[in-house]
Amino acid sequence: MKIETAEQAAPGRTNEDRIRITPNAVIVLDGVTSRTRPPDRNGGWYAGKLADELARLMNDDPLTDLLAQAIKNLTEEHGLVPGDSPASTASIVRWNDETIDALVLCDTPVVAFGQSTHVLEDTRLEDLRPDPDILRWKNRPGGYWVAEADPVAGHQARTTSWRRNEITSVIALTDGVSCGVSTYGLFAWEELKQLPLGEVLERIREAERGDSEHERWPRYKTHDDQAIARISFSA
Numbered sequence: 001m002k003i004e005t006a007e008q009a010a011p012g013r014t015n016e017d018r019i020r021i022t023p024n025a026v027i028v029l030d031g032v033t034s035r036t037r038p039p040d041r042n043g044g045w046y047a048g049k050l051a052d053e054l055a056r057l058m059n060d061d062p063l064t065d066l067l068a069q070a071i072k073n074l075t076e077e078h079g080l081v082p083g084d085s086p087a088s089t090a091s092i093v094r095w096n097d098e099t100i101d102a103l104v105l106c107d108t109p110v111v112a113f114g115q116s117t118h119v120l121e122d123t124r125l126e127d128l129r130p131d132p133d134i135l136r137w138k139n140r141p142g143g144y145w146v147a148e149a150d151p152v153a154g155h156q157a158r159t160t161s162w163r164r165n166e167i168t169s170v171i172a173l174t175d176g177v178s179c180g181v182s183t184y185g186l187f188a189w190e191e192l193k194q195l196p197l198g199e200v201l202e203r204i205r206e207a208e209r210g211d212s213e214h215e216r217w218p219r220y221k222t223h224d225d226q227a228i229a230r231i232s233f234s235a
Helices: 043-057 063-078 124-128 151-156 175-182 189-193 197-209
Strands: 002-008 017-022 025-032 087-095 099-105 110-114 117-120 158-163 167-173 226-232
Touching: 002 017, 002 197, 017 043, 017 226, 025 043, 025 167, 025 226, 043 063, 043 087, 063 087, 063 099, 063 151, 087 167, 087 226, 099 110, 099 151, 099 167, 110 189, 117 158, 117 189, 167 175, 167 189, 175 197, 175 226, 189 226, 197 226
Parallel strands: none
Antiparallel strands: 002 226, 017 025, 025 087, 087 099, 099 158, 110 117, 110 167, 167 226
16 A cells, blocks of 8 residues: 655645545545634644544544544534634545545545546535625535534535445545646546646646636636645555
8 A cells, every 4th residue: 555645835825734644544634714713723723633633533433423523522622613713624535454435524525546436525615606605604504514613514524435445546635636627627537546746736836827817717716725645555
Protein backbone atom coordinates (compact mmCIF):
# COMPACT_ATOMS: atom_id res chain seq x y z
CA MET A 1 0.00 0.00 0.00
CA LYS A 2 1.10 3.54 -0.77
CA ILE A 3 -0.39 6.80 0.53
CA GLU A 4 0.44 10.11 -1.15
CA THR A 5 -0.77 13.59 -0.21
CA ALA A 6 -0.48 17.12 -1.54
CA GLU A 7 -1.68 20.40 -0.04
CA GLN A 8 -1.47 24.04 -1.02
CA ALA A 9 -2.99 27.20 0.40
CA ALA A 10 -4.73 29.69 -1.82
CA PRO A 11 -2.27 32.52 -2.60
CA GLY A 12 -2.14 35.06 0.21
CA ARG A 13 -4.06 32.86 2.63
CA THR A 14 -3.42 30.36 5.40
CA ASN A 15 -4.44 26.85 4.38
CA GLU A 16 -7.65 25.73 6.10
CA ASP A 17 -7.67 22.25 4.54
CA ARG A 18 -6.42 19.35 6.67
CA ILE A 19 -5.25 15.78 6.02
CA ARG A 20 -4.71 13.12 8.69
CA ILE A 21 -3.43 9.58 8.20
CA THR A 22 -3.95 6.72 10.65
CA PRO A 23 -2.85 3.08 10.30
CA ASN A 24 -6.12 2.23 8.50
CA ALA A 25 -7.73 5.51 7.49
CA VAL A 26 -7.24 8.80 5.68
CA ILE A 27 -9.19 11.91 6.70
CA VAL A 28 -9.50 14.98 4.44
CA LEU A 29 -11.27 18.12 5.68
CA ASP A 30 -11.96 21.60 4.32
CA GLY A 31 -12.39 24.22 7.04
CA VAL A 32 -15.02 26.94 6.75
CA THR A 33 -14.51 30.15 8.75
CA SER A 34 -17.49 31.68 10.53
CA ARG A 35 -17.95 35.38 9.81
CA THR A 36 -18.46 36.10 13.50
CA ARG A 37 -15.73 33.98 15.09
CA PRO A 38 -12.35 35.39 16.25
CA PRO A 39 -9.32 34.70 14.03
CA ASP A 40 -7.94 32.07 16.39
CA ARG A 41 -11.05 29.97 15.79
CA ASN A 42 -11.18 29.97 12.03
CA GLY A 43 -12.02 27.12 9.69
CA GLY A 44 -8.47 25.79 9.83
CA TRP A 45 -8.63 25.63 13.63
CA TYR A 46 -11.90 23.69 13.53
CA ALA A 47 -10.79 21.36 10.73
CA GLY A 48 -7.55 20.62 12.57
CA LYS A 49 -9.36 19.85 15.82
CA LEU A 50 -11.92 17.68 14.04
CA ALA A 51 -9.25 15.81 12.09
CA ASP A 52 -7.33 15.07 15.28
CA GLU A 53 -10.47 13.92 17.07
CA LEU A 54 -11.51 11.65 14.20
CA ALA A 55 -8.02 10.14 14.14
CA ARG A 56 -8.18 9.57 17.90
CA LEU A 57 -11.61 7.93 17.75
CA MET A 58 -11.00 5.82 14.65
CA ASN A 59 -12.28 2.26 15.14
CA ASP A 60 -14.67 -0.15 13.42
CA ASP A 61 -17.88 1.73 14.31
CA PRO A 62 -19.99 3.18 11.47
CA LEU A 63 -18.24 6.24 10.06
CA THR A 64 -21.34 8.35 10.61
CA ASP A 65 -21.24 7.50 14.32
CA LEU A 66 -17.57 8.44 14.52
CA LEU A 67 -18.15 11.78 12.82
CA ALA A 68 -21.16 12.57 15.03
CA GLN A 69 -19.15 11.71 18.16
CA ALA A 70 -16.21 13.83 17.05
CA ILE A 71 -18.50 16.81 16.42
CA LYS A 72 -20.16 16.30 19.82
CA ASN A 73 -16.81 16.12 21.62
CA LEU A 74 -15.54 19.34 20.03
CA THR A 75 -18.79 21.16 20.69
CA GLU A 76 -18.70 20.28 24.38
CA GLU A 77 -14.96 20.86 24.85
CA HIS A 78 -14.87 24.27 23.17
CA GLY A 79 -18.37 25.60 23.88
CA LEU A 80 -19.33 25.82 20.19
CA VAL A 81 -22.75 27.17 19.26
CA PRO A 82 -24.77 25.80 16.31
CA GLY A 83 -25.08 28.40 13.60
CA ASP A 84 -22.26 30.52 15.05
CA SER A 85 -19.24 28.27 14.80
CA PRO A 86 -16.49 27.52 12.31
CA ALA A 87 -17.24 24.38 10.33
CA SER A 88 -15.74 21.80 8.02
CA THR A 89 -16.56 19.48 5.18
CA ALA A 90 -15.37 15.91 5.67
CA SER A 91 -14.25 12.83 3.82
CA ILE A 92 -13.00 9.62 5.41
CA VAL A 93 -11.58 6.50 3.78
CA ARG A 94 -11.10 3.51 6.10
CA TRP A 95 -10.02 -0.02 5.20
CA ASN A 96 -9.43 -3.51 6.53
CA ASP A 97 -8.39 -6.71 4.77
CA GLU A 98 -11.80 -7.15 3.15
CA THR A 99 -13.57 -3.79 2.90
CA ILE A 100 -13.02 -0.12 2.10
CA ASP A 101 -15.50 2.24 3.76
CA ALA A 102 -15.98 5.85 2.69
CA LEU A 103 -17.85 8.87 4.05
CA VAL A 104 -18.46 12.27 2.48
CA LEU A 105 -20.10 15.29 4.09
CA CYS A 106 -20.49 18.33 1.84
CA ASP A 107 -18.22 19.01 -1.13
CA THR A 108 -15.16 16.87 -0.36
CA PRO A 109 -15.63 13.83 -2.62
CA VAL A 110 -14.11 10.36 -2.53
CA VAL A 111 -13.41 8.47 -5.76
CA ALA A 112 -12.52 4.76 -5.94
CA PHE A 113 -10.93 3.08 -8.95
CA GLY A 114 -11.11 -0.55 -10.00
CA GLN A 115 -12.66 -2.11 -13.07
CA SER A 116 -14.88 0.97 -13.01
CA THR A 117 -14.83 4.38 -11.33
CA HIS A 118 -17.00 4.98 -8.27
CA VAL A 119 -17.67 8.58 -7.20
CA LEU A 120 -19.07 9.25 -3.73
CA GLU A 121 -20.14 12.88 -3.49
CA ASP A 122 -22.55 15.10 -1.59
CA THR A 123 -24.06 17.66 -3.95
CA ARG A 124 -26.59 19.24 -1.60
CA LEU A 125 -24.59 22.46 -1.21
CA GLU A 126 -24.01 22.77 -4.94
CA ASP A 127 -27.70 22.15 -5.62
CA LEU A 128 -28.59 25.12 -3.41
CA ARG A 129 -25.97 27.59 -4.68
CA PRO A 130 -28.49 29.57 -6.81
CA ASP A 131 -30.22 30.60 -3.57
CA PRO A 132 -28.87 34.07 -2.58
CA ASP A 133 -29.48 33.27 1.09
CA ILE A 134 -27.82 29.88 1.08
CA LEU A 135 -26.67 30.08 4.71
CA ARG A 136 -30.25 29.76 5.90
CA TRP A 137 -30.17 26.17 4.62
CA LYS A 138 -27.09 25.11 6.58
CA ASN A 139 -27.60 22.03 8.77
CA ARG A 140 -31.35 21.83 8.38
CA PRO A 141 -33.66 19.31 6.69
CA GLY A 142 -33.96 20.00 2.98
CA GLY A 143 -30.71 21.98 3.03
CA TYR A 144 -27.05 21.05 3.15
CA TRP A 145 -24.96 19.69 5.99
CA VAL A 146 -21.45 20.38 7.27
CA ALA A 147 -19.58 19.41 10.41
CA GLU A 148 -20.09 22.28 12.84
CA ALA A 149 -21.65 22.25 16.32
CA ASP A 150 -24.57 19.84 15.78
CA PRO A 151 -23.72 16.12 15.94
CA VAL A 152 -26.80 15.36 13.83
CA ALA A 153 -24.73 16.44 10.82
CA GLY A 154 -22.56 13.36 11.18
CA HIS A 155 -25.51 11.10 10.42
CA GLN A 156 -26.39 13.15 7.33
CA ALA A 157 -23.16 12.18 5.57
CA ARG A 158 -23.13 10.03 2.44
CA THR A 159 -21.46 6.64 2.88
CA THR A 160 -20.61 3.55 0.90
CA SER A 161 -18.40 0.46 1.03
CA TRP A 162 -16.42 -1.46 -1.58
CA ARG A 163 -14.77 -4.87 -1.53
CA ARG A 164 -11.07 -4.24 -1.15
CA ASN A 165 -10.08 -6.81 -3.75
CA GLU A 166 -12.12 -4.90 -6.35
CA ILE A 167 -10.43 -1.52 -5.75
CA THR A 168 -6.91 -0.55 -6.80
CA SER A 169 -6.83 3.04 -5.50
CA VAL A 170 -8.94 5.72 -3.81
CA ILE A 171 -8.63 9.50 -3.73
CA ALA A 172 -10.17 11.95 -1.28
CA LEU A 173 -9.98 15.63 -2.20
CA THR A 174 -11.32 19.03 -1.24
CA ASP A 175 -13.26 21.15 -3.71
CA GLY A 176 -10.13 23.19 -4.46
CA VAL A 177 -8.92 20.08 -6.31
CA SER A 178 -12.14 18.39 -7.43
CA CYS A 179 -12.99 21.58 -9.34
CA GLY A 180 -10.28 20.52 -11.80
CA VAL A 181 -12.63 17.72 -12.85
CA SER A 182 -16.13 18.95 -12.07
CA THR A 183 -15.81 22.65 -12.99
CA TYR A 184 -12.75 23.29 -15.13
CA GLY A 185 -12.70 20.01 -17.05
CA LEU A 186 -8.90 19.79 -16.87
CA PHE A 187 -8.88 16.09 -15.99
CA ALA A 188 -11.04 13.01 -15.99
CA TRP A 189 -11.28 11.26 -12.63
CA GLU A 190 -9.26 8.37 -14.05
CA GLU A 191 -6.26 10.64 -14.70
CA LEU A 192 -6.01 11.33 -10.97
CA LYS A 193 -5.07 7.68 -10.42
CA GLN A 194 -1.59 8.27 -11.76
CA LEU A 195 -0.74 11.96 -12.30
CA PRO A 196 1.78 13.40 -9.83
CA LEU A 197 -0.33 15.14 -7.21
CA GLY A 198 1.79 18.28 -7.22
CA GLU A 199 1.25 18.57 -10.96
CA VAL A 200 -2.51 18.28 -10.45
CA LEU A 201 -2.51 21.19 -8.00
CA GLU A 202 -0.35 23.38 -10.20
CA ARG A 203 -2.39 22.76 -13.34
CA ILE A 204 -5.49 23.90 -11.47
CA ARG A 205 -3.69 27.02 -10.25
CA GLU A 206 -2.53 27.79 -13.77
CA ALA A 207 -6.07 27.51 -15.12
CA GLU A 208 -7.38 29.79 -12.36
CA ARG A 209 -4.72 32.41 -13.01
CA GLY A 210 -5.78 32.41 -16.65
CA ASP A 211 -9.35 33.23 -15.60
CA SER A 212 -8.74 35.82 -12.91
CA GLU A 213 -11.90 37.72 -13.90
CA HIS A 214 -14.03 34.61 -13.33
CA GLU A 215 -15.49 34.85 -16.83
CA ARG A 216 -14.86 31.33 -18.11
CA TRP A 217 -15.68 29.71 -14.78
CA PRO A 218 -17.95 31.92 -12.63
CA ARG A 219 -16.96 31.44 -8.99
CA TYR A 220 -16.78 33.33 -5.70
CA LYS A 221 -12.99 33.51 -5.48
CA THR A 222 -10.09 33.06 -7.88
CA HIS A 223 -8.30 30.35 -5.86
CA ASP A 224 -9.22 27.95 -3.09
CA ASP A 225 -7.14 25.89 -0.67
CA GLN A 226 -6.20 22.49 -2.06
CA ALA A 227 -5.78 19.07 -0.44
CA ILE A 228 -5.75 15.59 -1.95
CA ALA A 229 -4.84 12.14 -0.65
CA ARG A 230 -4.34 9.06 -2.82
CA ILE A 231 -4.31 5.54 -1.39
CA SER A 232 -2.92 2.90 -3.77
CA PHE A 233 -3.95 -0.52 -2.53
CA SER A 234 -2.16 -2.39 -5.28
CA ALA A 235 1.21 -0.73 -4.63
